[in-house]
Amino acid sequence: MKPQIKRILRILFIMASIGSLYFVPWILVKAWIMPLPDTVQEQVNKAITYGFDGMIVYVDEAGKPPAFYAAGYKNRAEKTPADPTSLFKIASISKLYVAVAITKLVHNKRLSLDETLAHYFPELVGKIAYADKITLRMMVQHRSGIPNYVDHPHFWDNPSKNNEEALAYALDMPPTFKPDTDYGYSNTNYLLLRRLIKKTVGYDDHQYIKEVILTPLGLKNTFGSLNEVHIGDVMSGYYVGYDDDFKTDNVGMLATAEDVGTFIRALNEGTVFDTGEQEIYSSIYEYEHTGLVPGYQSIAKYHKDIDTVVIQFTSTTNFDGYNWNLSEIFYSRVVKIVKKSRY
Numbered sequence: 001m002k003p004q005i006k007r008i009l010r011i012l013f014i015m016a017s018i019g020s021l022y023f024v025p026w027i028l029v030k031a032w033i034m035p036l037p038d039t040v041q042e043q044v045n046k047a048i049t050y051g052f053d054g055m056i057v058y059v060d061e062a063g064k065p066p067a068f069y070a071a072g073y074k075n076r077a078e079k080t081p082a083d084p085t086s087l088f089k090i091a092s093i094s095k096l097y098v099a100v101a102i103t104k105l106v107h108n109k110r111l112s113l114d115e116t117l118a119h120y121f122p123e124l125v126g127k128i129a130y131a132d133k134i135t136l137r138m139m140v141q142h143r144s145g146i147p148n149y150v151d152h153p154h155f156w157d158n159p160s161k162n163n164e165e166a167l168a169y170a171l172d173m174p175p176t177f178k179p180d181t182d183y184g185y186s187n188t189n190y191l192l193l194r195r196l197i198k199k200t201v202g203y204d205d206h207q208y209i210k211e212v213i214l215t216p217l218g219l220k221n222t223f224g225s226l227n228e229v230h231i232g233d234v235m236s237g238y239y240v241g242y243d244d245d246f247k248t249d250n251v252g253m254l255a256t257a258e259d260v261g262t263f264i265r266a267l268n269e270g271t272v273f274d275t276g277e278q279e280i281y282s283s284i285y286e287y288e289h290t291g292l293v294p295g296y297q298s299i300a301k302y303h304k305d306i307d308t309v310v311i312q313f314t315s316t317t318n319f320d321g322y323n324w325n326l327s328e329i330f331y332s333r334v335v336k337i338v339k340k341s342r343y
Contacts, residue, residue, distance in 0.1 A: 027050065028322055040057060056069070056086065056257050058257035059334075060310075061338065062307035077243075088255065090254065090300075091252060094252055097263070103277050107280055111196070111200060114137065116135055117136075128170075129145070134146065142189055143182070145175040145179050149187060170188040207224075213272060222259045223255070251294075294317060298314075306338065
């Protein structure tokens with residue numbers, strides 16, 4: 001990996017409080033106060049003028065056929081227009097799928113939310129502090145205190161090539177806090193949860209997710225890694241100021257906006273659950289999520305007041321943080337346009 005790319009990757013992930021910048025750049029103010037266009041497509045087109053290479057928006061209003069919007073490029077170098085059916089790296093939105101899978105295993109009595117990390121992974125006793133106090137529930141809720149491996153001071157100098165290397169970074173760090181005394185978002189929690197799913201079912205964790213979530217919902221365009229897809233189907237991802245395309249970086253799940261939208265509706269309506277499972281899920285995790293990896297930003301939410309799912313993918317990131325804030329502003333404006341069109 002090139003030195004300059006390592007540097008921007010390191011900076012990208014130093015954004016724990018990305019929504020609370022010390023100053024508000026004029027570009028954000030301008031995006032917020034400009035007149036609201038009449039249509040979602042107009043808004044998506046306008047977003048591209050603010051520095052996004054490509055954008056996809058999926059809107060699923062109850063009682064209407066889903067609507068697809070796109071602007072900019074799918075591949076900037078080839079000048080390929082953005083395609084709303086492209087695969088996109090959904091990053092931490094994948095945590096919703098993992099939490100559902102854990103819920104199903106708990107409901108089937110194959111796991112217990114109150115059992116400890118030490119019980120499930122005795123080999124980590126002495127390597128992860130408070131292993132005998134950290135419960136499965138705390139890991140799902142990010143209340144374990146297990147450090148986030150991407151926060152290791154050397155992680156972005158030498159990014160992990162696999163889960164073992166990622167876990168090694170976490171094991172080299174002190175706990176963030178004592179178990180269940182605070183909240184601390186940690187990718188290490190979900191790395192271990194995926195490992196626990198695999199250990200429990202005896203095969204690949206994504207295969208289990210496919211069996212209990214994707215196949216029942218008819219989701220054929222959601223994948224566990226880049227290895228499962230044709231690279232030409234993936235939307236390119238870019239970093240401001242650099243020409244590199246991050247498309248070939250293998251960093252987790254990929255899906256189309258439609259597949260994510262279908263899952264988010266099923267999650268919120270409860271149709272992804274069997275009887276008794278939703279009560280468990282509601283006690284441990286959330287019903288919406290965002291995602292961020294180099295080159296890719298995503299927002300997936302259900303808006304109960306208008307019975308509408310809105311998914312937004314943007315394929316450009318930067319280290320100043322305003323790029324993420326811009327994506328949130330444009331997302332909120334898309335939602336406003338949808339609400340306005342209903343009345």
